[in-house]
Amino acid sequence: MISLSINGHQHSIDVDPDTPLLFVLRDTIGLTGTKYGCGIGQCGACTVLIDGQAIRSCQMPVESVGAQPVTTIEAIEADPVGARVVAAWVGIEVPQCGYCQSGQVMAASGLLKETPNPTEDEIAAAMTNLCRCGTYNAIAAAVRQAAA
Numbered sequence: 001m002i003s004l005s006i007n008g009h010q011h012s013i014d015v016d017p018d019t020p021l022l023f024v025l026r027d028t029i030g031l032t033g034t035k036y037g038c039g040i041g042q043c044g045a046c047t048v049l050i051d052g053q054a055i056r057s058c059q060m061p062v063e064s065v066g067a068q069p070v071t072t073i074e075a076i077e078a079d080p081v082g083a084r085v086v087a088a089w090v091g092i093e094v095p096q097c098g099y100c101q102s103g104q105v106m107a108a109s110g111l112l113k114e115t116p117n118p119t120e121d122e123i124a125a126a127m128t129n130l131c132r133c134g135t136y137n138a139i140a141a142a143v144r145q146a147a148a
C-alpha cells in the first residue's frame with residue numbers, strides 16, 4: 001500500500017509503485033482535472049504541485065511522492081496564490097478548448113509561489129506547457145496580472 005496526501009486528504013492505495021502519479025490521480029482517485037497529453041514529459045497537461053513545486057505527473061512514479069503534499073487543479077483555489085491565478089485566468093478569458101489549461105494554471109501557480117514577481121524571462125522560462133490553441137499571449141498576461 002502507498003500513502004498519499006492529495007489536496008489535504010490522506011489516501012491509501014494499492015498500485016504498482018512505479019505507476020505514474022498522473023494515472024493514480026485520474027484512474028484510482030478519480031481526480032480527472034489533471035490531463036493526459038503526451039505521456040512523455042513534453043506537454044505539461046499533467047502538471048500538479050508537489051510540495052508547492054510544479055511537476056509533470058506523468059513522469060513521477062507514485063512511490064517517489066512519499067509524504068510530500070500533492071495539490072491538483074481541483075484544490076488550487078484553496079491556495080491564495082492559486083486563487084489569484086484562477087481569477088486572472090477567468091478575468092482574461094484565457095482558455096479556448098481548455099484541455100491544456102489545468103496544467104497551465106498549475107504551472108503558473110508553481111511559478112508565482114516561488115517567484116512572486118517574475119520577470120518576462122522568468123515567465124517564459126517557467127511557462128513551457130504546450131497549448132495547441134495558441135493561448136500563449138493570454139497566459140503571459142494572466143500570469144502578469146496574478147503577480148500584480
Ligand code: FES
Nearest residue numbers: 037038039044058
Ligand atoms: S502528459 Fe505529462 S507532460 Fe504531457
Ligand code: FES
Nearest residue numbers: 097098131132133
Ligand atoms: S486552450 Fe486548447 S490546448 Fe490550450
